[in-house]
Amino acid sequence: MNRKVLLVDDDQNLLESFRRQLRKKGEIVTAEGSKAGIEAAARQGPFAVVISDYSMPGMNGVDMLRVIRHGSPDTVRVLLTGHADLEIAIQAVNEGNIFRLLTKPCPPETIEKVLDDAFHHYDLVTAECELLEKTLTGSVAVLCDLISLVKPNVFGRVSRILPFIRGVSKRLTDPRPWETETAAMLSVIGFITLPDSLISKVEHGKPLAEGELQQFLGHPAFGARLVAKIPRMEHAAAIVSYQEKHFEGGGAPKDDVKGEQIPLGARILKAVVDFDILLANGLPKGDAITKLDRRKGVYDPAVVAALAEVLKEQARYTLQKVHLHGLTPGMIMAEDLYGTRGEETILLIAKGRELNETAIAYLLDNSRSIRISQPVAVIEPIPA
Numbered sequence: 001m002n003r004k005v006l007l008v009d010d011d012q013n014l015l016e017s018f019r020r021q022l023r024k025k026g027e028i029v030t031a032e033g034s035k036a037g038i039e040a041a042a043r044q045g046p047f048a049v050v051i052s053d054y055s056m057p058g059m060n061g062v063d064m065l066r067v068i069r070h071g072s073p074d075t076v077r078v079l080l081t082g083h084a085d086l087e088i089a090i091q092a093v094n095e096g097n098i099f100r101l102l103t104k105p106c107p108p109e110t111i112e113k114v115l116d117d118a119f120h121h122y123d124l125v126t127a128e129c130e131l132l133e134k135t136l137t138g139s140v141a142v143l144c145d146l147i148s149l150v151k152p153n154v155f156g157r158v159s160r161i162l163p164f165i166r167g168v169s170k171r172l173t174d175p176r177p178w179e180t181e182t183a184a185m186l187s188v189i190g191f192i193t194l195p196d197s198l199i200s201k202v203e204h205g206k207p208l209a210e211g212e213l214q215q216f217l218g219h220p221a222f223g224a225r226l227v228a229k230i231p232r233m234e235h236a237a238a239i240v241s242y243q244e245k246h247f248e249g250g251g252a253p254k255d256d257v258k259g260e261q262i263p264l265g266a267r268i269l270k271a272v273v274d275f276d277i278l279l280a281n282g283l284p285k286g287d288a289i290t291k292l293d294r295r296k297g298v299y300d301p302a303v304v305a306a307l308a309e310v311l312k313e314q315a316r317y318t319l320q321k322v323h324l325h326g327l328t329p330g331m332i333m334a335e336d337l338y339g340t341r342g343e344e345t346i347l348l349i350a351k352g353r354e355l356n357e358t359a360i361a362y363l364l365d366n367s368r369s370i371r372i373s374q375p376v377a378v379i380e381p382i383p384a
Contacts, residue, residue, distance in 0.1 A: 002126070003027060003119065004045070008037035008052040008064065009080075018051070021108050025115055034059035041068045047075050049118040051111075054081040054088075062088065066097055074125050076118040080104055136182070139230060144185050145358045147192070148349075154191045154199060156350025157276055158184065159332060164272045167310035168303060172264065176235055180265035183239035186227050187269055190219030190240075205281045217252040220244050235263070242266035243273070248297035260300075267300040271307060274299075285311055321375035324363055331355045334377035337363075339370035346370065 003026030007018050015030040022028055029044055031037040034056050041047060050068055052061040059067075065077040076099045090101065099121060100114050148155035165184045169177045191199060198212055208216060224241035227233050243266050245251045249258030251270075271292060278288035289308045292299055319334055337349040348363060348370075349355075355378075363372065 002046065002048040002122065004029065004047045004049075005115065006031060006037065006040055006045075006047045006050045008032075008034065008040075008050065008056075008061070010053065010056045014053075018111075022112070022115065025112065026119075033057065034061070034064040037064050038067055041075070042071060045075070046072045048122040049076045049078060049115060051078040051080065051115075054079055062097060069097065074122065074129065076122045076125075078102065078114060078118060080106060136230065136232065140182055140185060141356075141358075143189065145356075147189060148353065148359065149362070151188070151191055151199070152347050152353070153196075153203070153336075153350045154188045156333070156336075156352040157203070157273070157280075158188060159354035160280075160352035161269075161272045161276050162354070164275070164307060164310055165268060167313070168268050168272065168306045169265075171306040171309060172268070172302060174264055174268070176265065179233075179236045180239060180268060182233070183227070183236040183243075183265050184269055184272075186223065186236065187220075187240055187243050187273070188223070189226055190221070190223030193222055194219060203277065203280060205277050217244055220252060235265075239263045239265035239269060243269045245270065246298045247300045250297070262300075267303050271299040271303045275307060319377065319379050321377050323374045324360075324367055324372065324376065327355055327360045327363070327376070327378070329356050329360070331378040331380055334379045337372070337376055339366060339372045341370050348372070 005022065005026050005028050007015055007022075007028065007030045009015050009018075009030075010033050012032055015032065019028050019030055026048070029040055029047070031040040034052075035058060037050070037052060041050065050065060052065055054061040056064075061079055061081070065079065068075060069077060077097065078100045079098045080102050082104050099118060102111065102114060144155065144158070161184060162181065165181055166177070169180050174180050194216065198208070198216060201208060201212070202216060220241050220243050224237045227240050228237035230236075241253065242257070242262050245253070245257065245262050245266060247259060247262065247267065249256070275288050275292060278291060279285065283291065289304065289311065292304050292307075293301075322331075331354070333349050333351050333353045333355070336347060336351045339346045339348050348366060349359060353359065366372070
């Protein structure tokens with residue numbers, strides 16, 4: 001339970017007084033002035049509550065709290081103000097930037113009561129966010145499991161690209177990393193509209209005829225429409241929609257959006273997916289990065305540079321063979337896994353797929369009626 005409190009004022013004596021008064025309420029951090037307050041929020045957060053004076057040199061308390069809100073929207077913000085600043089402060093409250101407004105001087109029992117209320121509000125907000133995230137995560141997991149069963153060869157790509165997506169997203173300080181990762185997982189949902197022959201040509205880097213190209217470029221819009229139907233997934237849907245957009249403005253969709261106007265997640269996804277296709281067709285990682293770099297105007301140069309850095313830090317892996325009952329979540333398929341039923345050969349799990357409990361249960365269930373050659377080849381990250 002987060003009980004961190006940030007106190008911001010340009011009066012050091014007042015800060016020390018508040019620290020002594022509130023020390024039993026939680027972990028108290030003080031910052032002298034708005035600049036120090038912003039730095040403390042960024043480096044030592046997240047804070048459950050920030051209490052700030054209004055009148056400070058440079059940036060006033062309302063503007064400082066607005067900056068903190070941008071970086072930590074769940075943090076509860078409380079403003080201290082004198083009577084001369086009351087009108088401006090009330091406006092800030094009405095705009096939704098401030099949870100409570102306290103006038104100076106503020107009795108100890110008042111500020112303690114407000115702090116209790118702020119903690120309670122923070123708990124409610126974070127609990128709601130946690131519930132929402134778990135609900136969305138579960139919904140996305142179900143969709144991904146369905147895609148993996150319908151198009152196992154396509155979903156293998158998702159498992160391969162996720163480590164790169166996470167690494168690049170972290171290096172570029174992605175403000176919405178969870179949405180970027182979720183969009184990457186759902187980026188192939190539009191592939192259910194494409195014939196396997198077209199998907200195979202794309203995955204093998206073969207040139208597409210004009211009609212095939214237009215059909216392929218239609219999959220992001222179809223996928224985005226489905227993702228947008230999930231509550232709170234508007235940003236993820238935008239990433240899915242722009243995953244085939246070129247940095248200089250070409251590609252799909254055909255609009256005026258270009259450069260940094262394209263969602264960062266979409267720029268990351270475009271480069272990482274094309275990088276994966278190059279690897280899948282036998283190009284060494286270094287050569288694949290060079291090829292991306294030479295396609296001027298297609299990718300965000302910052303994304304390609306970040307991807308190159310991620311490769312340098314990539315974890316080592318160990319290859320092993322295990323029987324189906326020895327599979328555990330987190331293992332990655334080192335090769336396509338097929339099963340045979342009579343004379344029929346069925347692709348069960350594609351190379352590169354990261355196994356979860358659903359995928360393992362799927363294999364075990366099918367092993368009762370389908371012949372699966374064992375042991376199977378998997379790779380696992382070597383613990384640091």
